[in-house]
Structure formats: structure tokens, C-alpha cells
Amino acid sequence: MCENIKDTIGIAYEIIVIENKNKYSIAEAYNLGISKAKFPYLCFIHEDLMIKTKKWGEIIVKLFIDNEAVGLIGVAGVTQKTKSPSQLWSTDIHHQVIYIEHKINEKTELTNNGWNGKSCKDVIIIDGVFMAMRNFKNLFFNTKIPGYHFYDMCISLECYKRNLKVIATNQILIEHYSLGSIDKSWIYPAHIFHKIYKPFLPLSLESAPSALMEKECLSGYILFAVNNNYFKVSLIHWFSYLIKYPFSGFHLLYFKHLLNQSLKNA
Numbered sequence: 001m002c003e004n005i006k007d008t009i010g011i012a013y014e015i016i017v018i019e020n021k022n023k024y025s026i027a028e029a030y031n032l033g034i035s036k037a038k039f040p041y042l043c044f045i046h047e048d049l050m051i052k053t054k055k056w057g058e059i060i061v062k063l064f065i066d067n068e069a070v071g072l073i074g075v076a077g078v079t080q081k082t083k084s085p086s087q088l089w090s091t092d093i094h095h096q097v098i099y100i101e102h103k104i105n106e107k108t109e110l111t112n113n114g115w116n117g118k119s120c121k122d123v124i125i126i127d128g129v130f131m132a133m134r135n136f137k138n139l140f141f142n143t144k145i146p147g148y149h150f151y152d153m154c155i156s157l158e159c160y161k162r163n164l165k166v167i168a169t170n171q172i173l174i175e176h177y178s179l180g181s182i183d184k185s186w187i188y189p190a191h192i193f194h195k196i197y198k199p200f201l202p203l204s205l206e207s208a209p210s211a212l213m214e215k216e217c218l219s220g221y222i223l224f225a226v227n228n229n230y231f232k233v234s235l236i237h238w239f240s241y242l243i244k245y246p247f248s249g250f251h252l253l254y255f256k257h258l259l260n261q262s263l264k265n266a
Helices: 002-008 026-036 056-066 151-161 184-196 211-226 231-244 250-265
Strands: 041-045 049-051 070-074 076-078 096-104 107-113 120-123 130-134 165-169 174-176
Touching (some): 002 049, 026 041, 026 151, 041 056, 056 070, 056 130, 070 151, 076 120, 076 165, 096 165, 151 165, 184 211, 184 231, 211 231, 231 250
Antiparallel strands (some): 041 130, 049 174, 070 130, 076 096, 096 107, 120 165
């Protein structure tokens, strides 16, 4: 990764390495990096990728200089976020903006969607695989969110709270060596994130998330939580579901999963 940055960035830079070893959440580690940074622009990059665009550092700097309202830049993002707990990419393809190559099992596939002939697009949230940010003294990752999820959503909404734009660009191409996935470690951070940012959700630059999408995201999250023994979290969100949809057949399904999981643990 370090050699790739050296060969492609095209401008003066520093690399700040935070030895984590599960000592910090990703938000805490990134904030520690911010506190050590000397340059006016920051970049947060996953380790499992290669940047293929030459002089991409010049592109980032120019985008910030030409757009004073922009606080955060990525290569993939979405133009809406549900109020219900959901993953970044839970929204449909019409609200996705992405320019990334994925290399899985020696096969490389380019995903190029949502640009409508533009090189930059306003989004609500960017994916954390590649993020560039202004080094503002009051802009940090939210350390109330534990673990290794939702750091990209939280910093995007921290920009939104400060009236800073979040944009995605297709001027920088990365090759990513994984597709990403979620497991039970995602459940509690999702609960905390949506509790903290509830006053700002849902958010959309275009059409708001549909009622069906909100319903499906909420029910899916509840079942995922209960099936992974997060009973308290599942009950909290099921109660919200009950208030919104009192006559839904989902309630029977939920209690079936709750009973089955309780019997497994007995």
C-alpha cells in the first residue's frame, strides 16, 4: 500500500500509521491520526486496495480548492439513507454512485454507476474504502460508535451537520480486493449510530426512501439482531415496528424467531 501511494499520489504527503491491535475503535484510531496530521487534507484508505490513477493527490487537492463547500470526497456513495437501521448499500441502484474495480478470485470487474455524464456527484454518505477530508480542527469521527462499522456514515453526517458537502468522484480509480460483509459485530454499532443520528434521518438528495424500503430494512435488522442473540436490541426496534405497523404479520414471525433462538441457547 505504501509503495502504491508513493508511486501514484503525485504530491508531498505523509503516512500516519496507527498500530491498533484492537486497542481502539476505528473512529478512535482515525481521530488519533487526525491529531498527528500536518497537511490541510486527509485521506483514509483501506489496506486491501490499489490506487490505479496517477497523480490522484493533485485531483483531490483541486477538488477541494475548486469547491470550498466540500468537506468529504470518496469514490462511492449513496444519495439517500433510511431512518431504519440499514447498511450503506441497502438503497436501490438508482441512488448509488460508484466507480470501483473489485478483484475477486483473480477476476476484475468495474462497477461504474450513477454519474449521469458528470465527474463528480453530490451524495449523502460515502463508502469508507477511500475517503479524503479537509483537516478541520472541529471535524472528527464519532467515538461513541464502537467497533469497526459506521465510521463512514458518521463522518458523512458530521459533514452534513456542518453544512459541508459530501461528494463522490470518478476521476480516481481504485482496485479493491474484497466486497465487504457484515456479521454480528455490526448489530450494536448500527443501533448506536441510528440512535445518535435519528434527528437527521431519513436523508435524501432526491426522492426519500420509500415506506416499503424503511419497513424492509427495519424488519431485516430486527431478525438479524434476534438471530444473533441481541435480544434487547431486537426488542427495542420491534417495539418501534409495532407502533408503526400494529397489524403486520411480521410480529408472529418475530416471536417465532425469538422463541427458536431462546430454545437454541437453553
